[in-house]
Amino acid sequence: MILFSDVSKRYDKKPVLNSISLIIKKGELLFITGPSGAGKTTMLKLIYCSERPDSGHITVSDWEVSKLGQSEIPELRRNIGIIFQDFKLLTNRTVFDNVALALSIHGMNQGKIRHYVNEALEEVKLLDKASLYPQFLSGGEQQRVVIARAMVSKPVVLLADEPTGDLDVENAKTIMELFSKINGKGTTVLIATHDENLFRNSGHRVVHINDHYIEKEYVG
Amino acid sequence: MKKNKSAPKGMYIEILRYSFKAACKSIGHDKWINFLTILSVSIGLTILCAFVLINANMNSALQKWAQSFGVVVYLSEDISRDAEGALEEHFLKDNDIEEVNYISKDQAAEEIKKTLGQHAVILDVFNESPLPSSFELKLRSKFLDPARVREKAAQMQKLEGVQEVQYGEKWLSSLSTIAKTLKICSIVFGTAIFIAVTFITYSTIKIFLHRRRDEIETLKLLGASRSFIRLPFLIEGLFIGTLGGALSSLGILASYSFIMYKMVEFLPAMKFIMSSLPSSIYVVVPFGGAVMSLLGSFIAIGKIRY
Numbered sequence: 001m002i003l004f005s006d007v008s009k010r011y012d013k014k015p016v017l018n019s020i021s022l023i024i025k026k027g028e029l030l031f032i033t034g035p036s037g038a039g040k041t042t043m044l045k046l047i048y049c050s051e052r053p054d055s056g057h058i059t060v061s062d063w064e065v066s067k068l069g070q071s072e073i074p075e076l077r078r079n080i081g082i083i084f085q086d087f088k089l090l091t092n093r094t095v096f097d098n099v100a101l102a103l104s105i106h107g108m109n110q111g112k113i114r115h116y117v118n119e120a121l122e123e124v125k126l127l128d129k130a131s132l133y134p135q136f137l138s139g140g141e142q143q144r145v146v147i148a149r150a151m152v153s154k155p156v157v158l159l160a161d162e163p164t165g166d167l168d169v170e171n172a173k174t175i176m177e178l179f180s181k182i183n184g185k186g187t188t189v190l191i192a193t194h195d196e197n198l199f200r201n202s203g204h205r206v207v208h209i210n211d212h213y214i215e216k217e218y219v220g
Numbered sequence: 221m222k223k224n225k226s227a228p229k230g231m232y233i234e235i236l237r238y239s240f241k242a243a244c245k246s247i248g249h250d251k252w253i254n255f256l257t258i259l260s261v262s263i264g265l266t267i268l269c270a271f272v273l274i275n276a277n278m279n280s281a282l283q284k285w286a287q288s289f290g291v292v293v294y295l296s297e298d299i300s301r302d303a304e305g306a307l308e309e310h311f312l313k314d315n316d317i318e319e320v321n322y323i324s325k326d327q328a329a330e331e332i333k334k335t336l337g338q339h340a341v342i343l344d345v346f347n348e349s350p351l352p353s354s355f356e357l358k359l360r361s362k363f364l365d366p367a368r369v370r371e372k373a374a375q376m377q378k379l380e381g382v383q384e385v386q387y388g389e390k391w392l393s394s395l396s397t398i399a400k401t402l403k404i405c406s407i408v409f410g411t412a413i414f415i416a417v418t419f420i421t422y423s424t425i426k427i428f429l430h431r432r433r434d435e436i437e438t439l440k441l442l443g444a445s446r447s448f449i450r451l452p453f454l455i456e457g458l459f460i461g462t463l464g465g466a467l468s469s470l471g472i473l474a475s476y477s478f479i480m481y482k483m484v485e486f487l488p489a490m491k492f493i494m495s496s497l498p499s500s501i502y503v504v505v506p507f508g509g510a511v512m513s514l515l516g517s518f519i520a521i522g523k524i525r526y
């Protein structure tokens with residue numbers, strides 16, 4: 001469960017989120033949408049404690065995120081899979097090693113790492129590109145590497161920031177199917193996007209942020 | 221949702237293995253900068269070591285020298301045999317005194333006759349030896365400090381039957397000045413080299429950190445612990461320091477052998493200064509290098525904030 005209670009966030013006195021309250025149930029798949037600059041990424045950053053709220057509380061599972069000490073943040077993040085808007089892939093490592101990194105930080109042994117990474121790459125259909133460097137992959141392929149890295153550690157929460165960025169309809173569909181599959185296994189999935197095609201007729205809850213507030217909430 | 225709080229067995233070993241691999245990769249990738257850093261560290265440590273060795277040897281030489289200036293206690297003309305015996309007893313019991321030598325009137329006369337040589341006839345005017353009997357005392361080596369010797373001499377002066385106490389005050393104070401200067405020099409110089417070696421590693425690790433800042437940023441976002449981020453850099457620092465130290469101890473051994481077998485022919489005084497090369501340097505120097513470099517790396521990494 002993820003809980004936002006009366007959360008406000010400003011950047012240099014410029015308000016971004018104002019008194020946001022939201023409950024996301026365990027195992028839910030939820031869309032956060034809104035115009036560019038509305039604060040979608042900021043909401044995700046608040047969840048993985050990359051930004052701190054100016055007021056209000058955020059809870060993720062048993063973690064009181066807004067009160068988390070520096071030394072507790074890594075453990076929280078190891079339990080959250082994040083698909084970054086700007087990918088954050090390392091150009092000096094192969095696709096395989098980029099994905100493996102998410103397991104190495106857990107102190108997992110090489111044999112298990114190989115097994116899980118191959119499994120994740122298989123899932124995103126990139127097993128044949130495992131030994132390539134990410135900068136030589138297409139945008140859609142890079143996006144899938146990031147997804148593989150986010151899901152390989154089987155996190156309890158998956159945060160996807162604009163996961164279909166500028167992908168074509170076909171690629172976007174594949175990726176959405178993947179999220180549905182992950183969600184089907186019990187993972188809470190949060191997708192921040194301005195792509196209406198993703199949630200239209202999806203049957204999942206959509207939270208629309210505008211002008212620092214939750215403007216509307218509906219089922220897509 | 222559940223937390224994966226308990227650390228599975230072998231987790232730390234795996235993280236250590238990962239860190240070693242990462243450090244090795246970095247060492248292999250930046251061979252030149254690492255090599256130059258190791259070289260600089262070893263030069264710094266060699267200078268420090270040479271200085272410490274010369275210093276230690278000179279210090280022990282100085283102390284031996286200072287000791288050779290004994291204290292001479294001249295006794296009164298009218299002192300009785302018993303009083304002399306009591307004094308000797310007193311000196312022998314004193315823990316600050318290493319050696320006690322009694323010199324009777326006759327022995328003193330013999331000594332002076334030897335010194336005067338053919339002029340010794342002037343002594344014939346005395347029917348008894350004109351020189352008082354005395355004790356020659358050797359103080360323990362810690363008495364390099366003139367103030368302490370002065371105090372000791374003053375105490376002896378007060379003893380029954382003692383006429384005068386003499387010691388090489390001027391010599392002693394100049395020796396003590398040399399020893400003090402040496403001490404100050406070694407502290408200043410040692411600290412400077414310590415800082416220099418630490419700084420050399422610091423700046424190299426800083427370069428690596430800067431180059432890998434994106435990677436560190438990603439690691440932090442993925443949930444890597446502080447030690448996971450730090451360890452590869454610390455291991456690299458440790459490697460630089462230890463290897464630099466090992467190289468330096470080999471360098472010292474080589475220069476020592478060179479001095480002992482080649483230079484001594486021309487400069488016998490060298491033997492006196494380089495009297496010993498303790499075998500502990502093969503452990504102490506690499507260890508010292510490791511500590512300094514580790515410190516440098518640690519400072520370079522600084523605080524990790526998420």
Ligand SMILES: Nc1ncnc2c1ncn2[C@@H]1O[C@H](COP(=O)(O)OP(=O)(O)OP(=O)(O)O)[C@@H](O)[C@H]1O
Pocket residue numbers: 011012016034035036037038039040041042043085162194
């Ligand atoms: N570190 C920061 N410092 C100052 N301002 C920031 C910072 N991060 C974000 N902002 C501002 O906060 C606002 C919200 O940013 P955010 O990235 O959350 O928007 P978004 O909804 O994700 O937009 P997009 O759809 O373009 O990704 C923007 O106006 C942005 O300029």
Ligand SMILES: [Mg+2]
Pocket residue numbers: 040041042085161162
């Ligand atoms: Mg965004």
